[in-house]
Amino acid sequence: MSAVQPALTMRGDSRVRRRRIVNRLAESAATIAALAAVAVLGIVIFSVAKRAGGELSWGFLTEDLPTFGQTGGGIAPLIVGSGILVGIATAIALPLGVLTALFLSEFAPRRLSAAIQLTIDLMNGLPSVIIGIFAFGLLVYGHTQSAYAGGFALSIVMLPLIARSTQEVLRLVPRSQREGALALGVSRWRIVVGIVLPSALGGILTGTVLAIARAAGETAPLLFTTSIFVNQLTTDPRHAMPNIPVQIFIWSESADPEDHKRAWASALVLIVFVLLTSLLARLALARTRRKLSR
Amino acid sequence: MTQVTMPPMRPVDVAERREASPETREPVFEIRGLTARYGTNVAIKDVNLEISRNLITAVIGPSGCGKSTFIRCLNRMNDEIGSFDHDGQILYHGIDLYGDGVDPVEVRRRIGMVFQKPNPFPKTIYDNVAWAPRVLGLKQGLDERVERALKGAALWDEVKDRLKRSALSLSGGQQQRLCIARAIAIEPEVLLLDEPASALDPIATASIEELMHSLKEDYTLVIVTHNMQQAARVADRTAFFSLDVDESGRAGVLVEYDETTKIFTAPSDKRTEDYVTGRFG
Numbered sequence: 001m002s003a004v005q006p007a008l009t010m011r012g013d014s015r016v017r018r019r020r021i022v023n024r025l026a027e028s029a030a031t032i033a034a035l036a037a038v039a040v041l042g043i044v045i046f047s048v049a050k051r052a053g054g055e056l057s058w059g060f061l062t063e064d065l066p067t068f069g070q071t072g073g074g075i076a077p078l079i080v081g082s083g084i085l086v087g088i089a090t091a092i093a094l095p096l097g098v099l100t101a102l103f104l105s106e107f108a109p110r111r112l113s114a115a116i117q118l119t120i121d122l123m124n125g126l127p128s129v130i131i132g133i134f135a136f137g138l139l140v141y142g143h144t145q146s147a148y149a150g151g152f153a154l155s156i157v158m159l160p161l162i163a164r165s166t167q168e169v170l171r172l173v174p175r176s177q178r179e180g181a182l183a184l185g186v187s188r189w190r191i192v193v194g195i196v197l198p199s200a201l202g203g204i205l206t207g208t209v210l211a212i213a214r215a216a217g218e219t220a221p222l223l224f225t226t227s228i229f230v231n232q233l234t235t236d237p238r239h240a241m242p243n244i245p246v247q248i249f250i251w252s253e254s255a256d257p258e259d260h261k262r263a264w265a266s267a268l269v270l271i272v273f274v275l276l277t278s279l280l281a282r283l284a285l286a287r288t289r290r291k292l293s294r
Numbered sequence: 295m296t297q298v299t300m301p302p303m304r305p306v307d308v309a310e311r312r313e314a315s316p317e318t319r320e321p322v323f324e325i326r327g328l329t330a331r332y333g334t335n336v337a338i339k340d341v342n343l344e345i346s347r348n349l350i351t352a353v354i355g356p357s358g359c360g361k362s363t364f365i366r367c368l369n370r371m372n373d374e375i376g377s378f379d380h381d382g383q384i385l386y387h388g389i390d391l392y393g394d395g396v397d398p399v400e401v402r403r404r405i406g407m408v409f410q411k412p413n414p415f416p417k418t419i420y421d422n423v424a425w426a427p428r429v430l431g432l433k434q435g436l437d438e439r440v441e442r443a444l445k446g447a448a449l450w451d452e453v454k455d456r457l458k459r460s461a462l463s464l465s466g467g468q469q470q471r472l473c474i475a476r477a478i479a480i481e482p483e484v485l486l487l488d489e490p491a492s493a494l495d496p497i498a499t500a501s502i503e504e505l506m507h508s509l510k511e512d513y514t515l516v517i518v519t520h521n522m523q524q525a526a527r528v529a530d531r532t533a534f535f536s537l538d539v540d541e542s543g544r545a546g547v548l549v550e551y552d553e554t555t556k557i558f559t560a561p562s563d564k565r566t567e568d569y570v571t572g573r574f575g
Contacts, residue, residue, distance in 0.1 A: 018488075110376075121313035126464060147535065174413070176409065176411060177413055177415060177416075179371070179374075179413065180409065180413040180414075180415065180473065180476075181415070181426075182371065182374065182402060183369065183402055183405025183406060183407035183409075183477070184402065184403070184406065184425075184476065184480060185399055185401075185402040185404070185406075185426070185428040185480065185482075186399070186426055186429050186430065186432065186478065187399050190429050194425060194429060195415055195425075198416075198417075199416055267394065
């Protein structure tokens with residue numbers, strides 16, 4: 001056998017070896033890039049956690065804001081305020097975003113759909129400072145700052161995110177299912193409500209939660225709309241409301257080193273909230289997927 | 295599902311079938327001069343044909359001859375395609391389906407359709423069948439209706455203990471029978487089947503064919519199939535479509551329409567003969 005085919009070694013010639021090296025290089029480059037991306041997140045969390053660690057306690061989460069010069073205190077009003085602001089924003093952006101996506105993917109003629117699509121993408125790229133000024137001019141100027149104005153501004157941040165992610169999942173609902181429902185003599189709208197939306201629900205939820213995570217950290221829109229607040233628990237949305245991002249900004253500008261610590265601790269709270277909500281969204285999505293494929 | 299007959303190998307094996315009595319020959323569809331286009335592309339040209347009640351009518355022919363286009367005209371599924379356009383008339387009990395004031399949604403409620411690939415909804419088995427009746431306001435006796443539909447589709451015995459399980463847990467053949475159950479749950483008069491067994495294995499195919507024979511009692515069936523043996527086995531009448539190429543382009547035309555026995559044993563058109571004997575297509 002070896003006499004007939006002396007060249008058969010299965011080791012490969014130089015070209016094969018070169019390919020192997022290039023392959024290995026490309027693979028390691030991709031791996032390093034992926035690790036670097038994870039590392040950035042890790043470093044951010046680590047550095048925030050390190051500076052915030054000492055400050056963070058149960059009291060920090062549940063107590064009232066400190067008055068000037070006081071040590072201790074907490075951020076309970078900020079958490080409640082941010083919650084209400086994001087709640088208002090979600091109440092506006094979720095129905096509008098989902099309906100927009102439905103219109104685009106189920107009802108709109110193609111050309112109109114493309115135009116609206118472009119608008120949404122542009123809206124997504126809108127600098128948040130512009131959104132802040134817009135909300136200021138529309139709702140604050142001539143009136144007062146309010147949680148309504150803040151929530152409205154945040155809803156502009158959330159709307160394109162929700163619309164886009166909803167549209168993506170609607171696209172995943174197979175055409176054959178719409179056809180199957182159509183052939184049963186059911187009207188378009190009932191098909192959307194009964195077949196398309198339930199299939200897309202997990203994805204819509206995920207998109208919404210991610211949009212919430214994003215909006216919770218937005219600062220610029222709130223600086224214009226709800227930044228002059230009392231440092232007490234407020235639940236009346238007609239007034240400006242204390243909130244985490246603006247307070248982090250205020251504290252970070254302060255001369256008092258205690259305030260810096262509070263800023264870091266608040267930042268950690270914000271990060272943990274964003275991470276937890278994102279994780280929750282993933283879990284919800286996995287659960288609906290499992291339910292659908294069983 | 296106990297006894298399964300494998301498909302016969304020769305296309306000319308035409309099953310014995312009862313002679314349709316005169317009163318069952320009442321036409322359900324009268325298609326007059328139907329031409330269907332997608333944009334400038336003519337899919338079928340000048341089709342004239344009558345489809346009779348409680349018979350199985352098969353539509354056969356080579357790929358691209360407009361079989362699916364034709365059957366989709368019968369319940370206005372083509373409306374969903376923006377570029378679709380037609381000439382001629384499709385009379386359903388004398389009413390032009392494309393006439394003024396005819397609601398395509400209502401048309402589809404009366405004329406059901408089953409597709410090539412099983413497309414159950416990602417819901418439970420029960421909800422797959424119950425969804426349309428519920429939406430259409432047929433809520434009275436829903437459980438009985440679901441049971442009746444599943445029995446009608448010869449699926450009840452296999453699923454009665456797991457109605458709350460996902461429909462996606464069923465096998466391909468079971469899914470297709472579920473789709474048939476879903477279609478008959480709203481009690482249409484006509485069932486259109488667009489290559490209902492082409493994605494299924496021979497055993498599942500046999501059970502679908504068996505089912506079609508029993509459905510014939512209550513429904514008028516139109517089946518598109520590229521499988522000639524299947525047409526020979528199940529259909530009372532067969533329409534043979536072919537692709538006609540002339541100076542104006544390619545278009546599907548109806549070549550011959552007759553009793554299935556005649557189509558497969560003594561076709562009157564040379565093109566039909568070539569096709570059913572396997573010399574073409």
